[in-house]
Amino acid sequence: MEQVRIPFENLVATLTSCLIKQGFEQDRAIRCATLFAQADRDGVYSHGVNRFFLFLDFIKKGFVIPQNEPELIAQIGMMERYDGRSGPGNLNAEFAMDRAIELAKSFGMSAVTLMNTNHWMRAGNFGWQAADAHCIGICFTNTISNMPTWGGSEPKLGNNPLVIAIPRSSGHVVLDMAMSQFAYGKMEIAKKKGEQLPFDGGFDSNGNLTKSPEDILFSHLALPTGMWKGAGLSLMLDILVTVLSGGNSTMEVGKDGIEKGLSQVFICFDPVKLNLTEWMESKIDSIIADLKSSSVFEDKSVRYPGEQVLQIRESNLKSGIPINTELWDKLLTLSTS
Amino acid sequence: MEQVRIPFENLVATLTSCLIKQGFEQDRAIRCATLFAQADRDGVYSHGVNRFFLFLDFIKKGFVIPQNEPELIAQIGMMERYDGRSGPGNLNAEFAMDRAIELAKSFGMSAVTLMNTNHWMRAGNFGWQAADAHCIGICFTNTISNMPTWGGSEPKLGNNPLVIAIPRSSGHVVLDMAMSQFAYGKMEIAKKKGEQLPFDGGFDSNGNLTKSPEDILFSHLALPTGMWKGAGLSLMLDILVTVLSGGNSTMEVGKDGIEKGLSQVFICFDPVKLNLTEWMESKIDSIIADLKSSSVFEDKSVRYPGEQVLQIRESNLKSGIPINTELWDKLLTLSTS
Known part of the structure; x- marks a missing residue:
């Protein structure tokens, strides 16, 4: 497939124009566009602009409502529960992780939940967001059912992505894994x-x-990743997001065959508030250094989670974000029509 | 291997006598013996009395110090950090989950960490403990390195067991999985x-x-379970326990080749305090019912995490806990010598 290389700011501006035409307010359009562009910038091409037209289709069908912001349902100490009100999944998730960060900075740790939200696109964004704010972030979501449980012959489990992010000055460590x-x-x-x-x-x-x-x-x-083990973990993540948010479980999400009305959890720890900074950086550095020092089988190398993201990000910011030419033309047409 | 069937109370009493002879105070001996016996009662034979003589050996060598209780190092709101002071790993872990439960009942959610602790034997015990207290419990530990990272040709990662427990009146849902x-x-x-x-x-x-x-x-x-995925998750769990507890990472645990000085995290949510009880039971029941209704490939069946534990527990409580005859004789000799 032919590709063009688009400067990051240009990509954000073009996506922003498209979103404004779909009824987004300017501020929300910029933030939503940035989240899409960040996925491509960081090499997660499956969940960036490649998902953009599906996202617009969900808006047209009324599954995603551009102007809807999360509404606070309950607040108990360091935990807040929100109704995502079918707003854009990435904006809702960014909001929720922001709240989790703020609460962690007050309380040390926190949890924020979303019910009735939509696909958050690239999961890792919200881990990097926490780590950029010098916090440890953990978040997970359910999805439509797309995997069997162990022994089963029909999809009953979601692939329920899980993100764990640890801040580090020489490069955050961020795991972004689905359960498939x-x-x-x-x-x-x-x-x-x-x-x-x-x-x-x-x-x-x-x-x-x-x-x-x-x-x-x-x-x-x-x-399921790890066969019976990933199947088990997927189920537990679905139960956790459902119970903690009061929202839909994977089986409810999938009822009409459309992936909407998801449930998500965002957990945050503030190392400053929790007095962990004395050892944090040096301990993580030594763990990563030890991992990278591993002997390897010939032609193999070892990486820590998030390492490749930084390399791709640097390269893409320098050379432009690679976008399929046809897709880019469609975006340009939409943004100027 | 020949086996005898020992009534649960008899097993606990015999192990208790053995522990008292090793210098345990009576109360701690009973609790420690109960934790060992619970593993066998629930069918986790690898981490019950089969580990008992290794545990006694660690006491003899001074790696496990029977009388040492965790010491509070820091307390910040809903999070407490403890030094396990090389005490018995299962007693330390039980103490830590108890504190996490108490803190969750005050704050809604909580985290308790242990540094300098020992192998907690059967991980699932502490999940069942939280669920029996009507709390959602999540706990994980690091271990000595026993798996390669993806691409590596030497053990650099621990298999770092992870437990997620959800209380339910018709049978808790408890995942107890190592990363191998x-x-x-x-x-x-x-x-x-x-x-x-x-x-x-x-x-x-x-x-x-x-x-x-x-x-x-x-x-x-x-x-690693799920290959590169379980390798990534194992690393993140090691970083989390190390950073949050201030204790040793897997690479430090393994330095002298002996699995001691571990780091652990215990997280708890109290559904009552967090006002989740309105929907919790019905949502979990419907998720489990949907899973159990899955069509299956011929001769296969599906289970939820923890389901088999309850079946084995019932059977073992009825017929006695199966113990290797030779091992039982050794225990009897030790307890009466």
Whole structure:
């Protein structure tokens, strides 16, 4: 696919124009556009502008309501529960992590929940947001059901992404993982290329583990990461977001086949308020240094979570964000029409 | 192996006598014995009396100090940090989860950390403890390094067990998972039986994924659950316990080759204080019912985390706890000598 390289600010401005035309107020359009552009800037191309037209489609269908902001339902000490009121998922999530950061700075730790929210697009954004604010951030969401539980022959679990972010002056450590071994987007790409997955990525319709993206896309039975273990963890994350937010569980999200009305949790620790700064930086640095010092099998290398993001970000900020040419033309047309 | 069936109370009493002979005060001996016996009662035979003589050996060597209780280092709102002072790991962990429960009942949510503690034996005990107190409990620990990171050819990560427990009147939902796909104990058993693992469980010395327990026990390269994903999660859990407790990281734990001086975190949410009880029970019940209603591949069934524990517990309480005959004789000798 042909690509153009677009300067980050240019990408944000173009997306902002598109969003304003969809009824976004300017401030919210800028923030929403920035969150989309950050995904591409950081190399998470599956959840940046590649999702933008689907996002606009959800607005047209009334599933995402541009002007709706989260509404406080309950506040108990360091925990706040919000109704996301079907607002844009990324703006709602950014708001929620901001509140979690503020509460952690007052109380030491905090939790903020969202019910009735939408897909937050790139999960990692909200981890980087916490780490940029010098906080430890943990957040997770449920999704529509897209994986079987262990032994099951139909999707019953969401791939429920989990983010854990640790601030560090020489580069935050940020894990951004869904509970499926491979993303459906990755499997689509492998299928188009006629390639097999490098490891088993799901079940075929007979319940056999397979590396064939075609078979998995047909069965819709993506493999939970770590098999029974990821299946268990996915279920627990769904129960946690549902119980803590009072919102929908994966089974309720999926009832009409559309991924909306999600539940999310944002947990934050402020190392300053909790007096952890004396050792924090040096301990993390030594853990990362030890990991990076690992002997490796030939032609392999080791990375810490988030390391590659910084490398890609630097490169993309320098050379421009790579965008599919056709998609970029569509964005330009929409932003100026 | 021949087994005897020992009534639960009898097992606790025998272990208690053994511990008193090792210098435990009576109250602490009873609690420590109960925690060991609970593991066997619930079917987690790898971390019950099978670990008891190793535990006694650690006492003899001075790694575990029977009378040492956790000492409060810092208290900031809903978070408390303790020095475990090399006390018995299971007693320290039980104490820490108790404090987390108490703090959650005051504040809604809480975190308690332990530095300088020892192996907590069966991780799930402390999840069931929180759930029995009607709280949501999350706890995790680091361990000695026993897994490679993704691409690495030497153990650099711990298998860092993670527990998430949700209370429910018709049976708590409790996930108790280590970050390795298979426990070394399980691989030992498979090796003794001359069996292969059902799925890849680690790397051989050439870096190839293998089902051979023999090869994995030789290379000491157990597979992180979900490959790169479990490796990432293991690292994040190690950073979290280390930073939040101020204690040792996995790399420091392993320095002298002995698994001691661990770091642990216990997080608790009180659904009553947080006003979650209106929907909590019904939401969890419907999630579990939906999971259990999953269609399955032939000869398969689906379970929720913790389901099997209750079945085994009921059976073992009725028929007696199965203990290896030789081990039971050793315990009897020790308790009466």
